[in-house]
Amino acid sequence: MKKIKRENLKQLFDLISSGQRLYIPIKKAGQTNYGIYAADSRVDLDTLKTVKSSKEAFFPQSETLYTVTKENRKIKITQQELEGEDFVLFGVRGCDIKGAQVLDRVFLSSPVDSFYEARRNHGIIVALACSEPEESCFCTTFGVDPTEPEGDVTTWFKGEYLYWKANTEKGERLTALCSELLTDADEAAVEEEKESIKAILSRLPYADLSLESWHGDATNEKFGSELWKELYKPCLACGTCTFVCPTCQCYDLKDYDTGSGVQRYRCWDSCMYSDFTMMAHGNNRTSQMQRFRQRFMHKLVYFPANNDGMYSCVGCGRCVDKCPASTNIVKVIKAFSKEVNSK
């Protein structure tokens, strides 16, 4: 266990970023999002949740896959180079780390997504425990431990200090790199902090949120429920929930003509959009009810069905905070448990 004074964090960031890219929550124009650290960045580790999750570091909102150029009447395809350098992702909360594990299931299972894999291999995650969980948090429901999130390094804020514990070989390397700024610490303060967090967790409004009846075998029971017909109604069909979500992984492939060549890129897509998976014959989900249902069925039923019971929601609560119509996954889960209870 190591520690570093809060006031020395800037030196730490400067040091880390001198040899590699450092992704860290940065406050810009009033909002905190992950960004690449620069000496003048306004690092913000106090905001619990970045607007967008940290998934962008591994699965950016858009990325070029290959470029097609024309030489006379012949075409040439150039693949985009894979991530080849280590980078540090700093201040990741437990929910986002769990989110990465969900994405691993998608992108690292065969066929492996090499772009994602390369980033994942080169990324060093410095996790940060949640000193002050918020009302919309329900990560514990999905088995996340925000008191000690699993990263290559796990850190805690306590008093004047940031406590630092390396968990993996990558983490040890980073610790070694920062050794001049880190001093030894005992675990007592961290244990105290963990207890303090636990106390708050037990008081969270969603602490008792139950996933009972949500599992991989629930397809038939849930799919045909009449509840969806009411639940979807406030939905504006925007993509806010999917774009702030740490686990949403759907993307579209598109071409862009730069004038000197065509870039094939992929970008996030949202199952909430009416043109999602649009095909020549039309769309396989023709109503917003169906799209709305798909999102939650996927997260809470289909995904666990195909991934050993792992849900593809991590309880970060971003959608709870951000939905313009105040509808969200918690309301969906609760609506169904009410139905179960009333039966």
Added chain:
Amino acid sequence: MHGIGVFVCHCGSNIAATVDVKKVVEMAKLEPGVVHAEDYQYMCSEAGQEKIAQAIKEKNLSGIVVCSCSPRMHEATFRKCAEKAGLNPYMVEIANLREQCSWIHKDIEEGTEKAVILTRAAIAKVNLNTSLEAGESGVIKRALVIGGGIAGIQTALDIADAGYEVDIVEKTPSIGGKMAQLDKTFPTLDCSACILTPKMVDAAAHEKINLYTYSEVEKVSGFVGDFTVEIRKKARYVNMDKCTGCGVCMEKCPSKKAKSEFNSGLSNRPAIYTPFAQAIPNVPVIDPTQCIKLKTGKCGVCEKFCQAGAIDYKQKDEVITQKYGAIVVATGFEVIKLDNYDEYAYSQSKDVITSLELERIMNAAGPTKGHLERLSDGKPPKNIVFIQCVGSRCAENKGKSYCSKICCMYTAKHAMLIRDKYPDVNVTVFYIDVRTPGKNFDEFYRRAVEEYGVNYVKGQVGKVAPQADGSLLVHGVDLIDGKQLKISADMVVLAAAIEPNPTVRNIATMLTASIDTNNFLTEAHPKLRPVESPTAGVFLSGVCQGPKDIPETVSQAGAAAIKVVGLLAKDKLMTNPCTAKADELLCNGCSACANVCPYGAISYEDKLINDHGIRKTHRVAVVNSALCQGCGACTVACPSGVMDLQGFSNRQIIAEVDAICR
């Protein structure tokens, strides 16, 4: 599958001197879709066109780009050439390498580079061209003339003489219009009624002309060749078929307090009346605001005296619907209201009158039986002052900015007639300029000055002050002598400006014809299409388009008629295929497009739309391609890009942009 052919013209040395045409050909060959490219000395020549035709046939080209002079020069030529070779003429694009490249760029490298880009843009566009077919629409062989003054009558006569049915809609009880109110006409001084009435009679008698007097156009729909018009025939309360025109009813009518419109309000008329003795049709109407029977239910004198039994108090307005191939607007003018010109004391003194009122006073059938006398005391005037440009050529917002055009001449006429008949009367005319551009006009004016001794004073009148003795003190200025003048007059005549008949606004809206700030109807082109409205099938006759005198009106009336005849003579109209088209699958039906369409070409329908298997009824825009002229205003008003312009589609223009910026 696309197969584009590119044909680069040398235009002798016009293009080839500053553009490396061989390079343009080589570069064109690399563009997507291009399967053939060649150059030639003169593409527009017979041999050049033959090359194009041959390539189209041999290589089965789906589109061609001709790199030559401006499309304004030879687009039509190459379209015809393509059509002959079996290619849709709208699959042709022109790259303007001469006017917009070789002629302005001296440096061959620079010129060639630009030529390559322009060619590239044209290829990018033609790749997205679609075959377009000019549509056809039928023509209803009947014309409508709105307004029954001299303009309307002449237009109707000319159309009818060419063998087509014409309806005249006139809102007053008789045709004749303003000209019927005039006493004499310049520059010949012949009697207005003597030359007008025969025309009125001709119109009424013409087997191809149908008169709807005391009627108004209420609704217009449709488009060139096929308008549907609703006409309201106001209740006359007199059966036109039974009335013999004997006039007894008018004599016996006890309600005689209404102002005679025909006499400019200077005399009274009965509640049952014809506007004037020679009215056509010679069937009176009952003015429901004056008729005692219609107002109170008592009286019924006219009915009692009518031997023909033509009086029908129960008559109702009748709306008839008729179809027309063409519409002529001939709504004429009114004299402006003089409320803004009280410095001339028009409202204060009966002896301050407008020129039109003077016409009535001078007319034998007028309120004074043609005797020149003061309306206040009936005495003959000794000193008359004419004031020109009252409300015309007005810089401030007070009046009209334009010249009313007829006033100089009619004032000269009035002055001359007065001096001729009453040589002892002094006549003074205050004027800004005297404008006499017309055949025998200046000679006419000079006669007034030189032979008849009319006193023309260049200068304006500041004030007319009625005096206690009944005379009028005219405060003016003589600009030539630089003197203030005070003239004691016993009659002042104002040459009030004329303005379009106020009903024209409503009519323009119905016809989607545009009007200018002064409410004159806009012509399609101020020089080259002066009698056509920008709305196809709508034509302009007379003062509704701008101030005119009688000879000009009659010539414009004839011109409008020949345009109508030219239209009605066709059995089918070819429509411009570069028209707007809405994608009804995605149209919102929001009306943004219709709001900017200058031709009223867009309407809305509730249509059952099948969107990939989901059937729903939506309100969608429908463009009438016969009306659409292809400006594209609607395409930009449409936020979802659903409205597109064929031949200049969104994607075509975007492709050009991309090609240029590449």
Added chain:
Amino acid sequence: MQELISRLKELLESGSVQRVLGWKKGDFTFNPEPAYFNSAEELSEFVYDGFCGANLSKYMIKASNLEGVTAVLLKPCDTYSFNQLIKEHRVIREKAYIIGIGCKGKLSLDAIKAQGVKGITDIKGAEIDGDCNELKVETLYGEKTVSYKDSMLERCHVCKGKEHMIYDELMLESADTLDADRFTDVEIIENLTSEDKFTYFQRELSKCIRCNACRNVCPACSCRKCVFDSTKFDSEQKANVDPFHESMFHIIRAFHVAGRCTDCGECSRVCPQGIPLHLFNRKFIKDINEYYGVFQAGEDIGQTSPLTDYTLDDMEAEERR
């Protein structure tokens, strides 16, 4: 409030409306959601308070396709949008029974959080029957009090007024919340150098995640298919792949709603990144007011929209300041 619920019950029970479009209680006091109520019983879930910010006019586009009449609760500012939608034939007047409800200013959870409040579990003082002066905020970390005014949405500080532009009946009182000029921020930006303007907007827009919340909530963005979702201009965009697209989307969106935007402020309310999107719309509104005469979309259905209108002596593009 009770009066309102009774009236809604009456309307539903009498069969004069088939459903009510209003707000349903959330799982917190501060997250009610737009909802339909089909029966008097369902109204037990009904709520209307300071957190009911959504402009339900937008939902009426869909509700116009439903059987029968929908009673819709519209705040004064929402009625402008409804009028505009009537004008554009996107809603059917006869299908709506408009209850013009009072408004004492709508609250922004972000504005409350910006006052240093974290972990909110309950908020009291937003009730429409209350005096709306102060909010008692319960949090995981203790109780706090914040002023109602400081917690309002930006749009309420520049409120268009208490008058409903269209309604069938009126219920509940409104309060004056106007305390700022809506063009101040636009003017501040206008007075920046070109470079600073660019920097300002790039910073703001770089946050955009292209979730389309602004577009989808906007009552003026009622296109069946947005140009940014279609191939009409080869213009489909799914993500802000490049800073250009961030600007392009917002400029074009603002242009498409220019002369139609009622300045309802929904775009800024819903932006998950807190981008002051109203600054785009207000720029157009300000320009229109200055160049073509004051115009308020949705005020008068009969009025021609400035972009489908012209005068012969309109200002030239080069003459603008």
Added chain:
Amino acid sequence: MSLTNEEFRPKIVAFCCNWCSYAGADLAGSSRLSYPADVKIIRVPCSCRVNPMFILRAFEKGADGVIICGCHPGDCHYSTGNYYARRRMTLLFSMLDYVGIERGRTRVEWVSAAEGVKFSQTMNEFVETVRSLGKNVRLGDLRCKN
């Protein structure tokens, strides 16, 4: 910030109305009134056909300046098109100005078919203005800047 060297050749897109400015450009050509080859004309039926999307597209793909030419107010072939165009472009360009796009990169000019001289002068001026502003770096897709 901006490149102002002599060598900089801006890309200029000119949207010209078929009935007036396009003919004005032709007249400039037949009168041999030169203007820089940087200007490339796109023929449109009327200035009211110019969609803001086209203008932004041009900038996206690397244009440094965009100019719209139409008939003088009152002379529109379709009677009202340029009036609508005038409002649209005034507002759009004001917005571009507001988001920090240099004002000189956009322009509206009314050029009749008879005004070859004006056409050439306008283009000379416009190219000069854009050239002095340098490469457009604020409103373009970075992927297109190779």
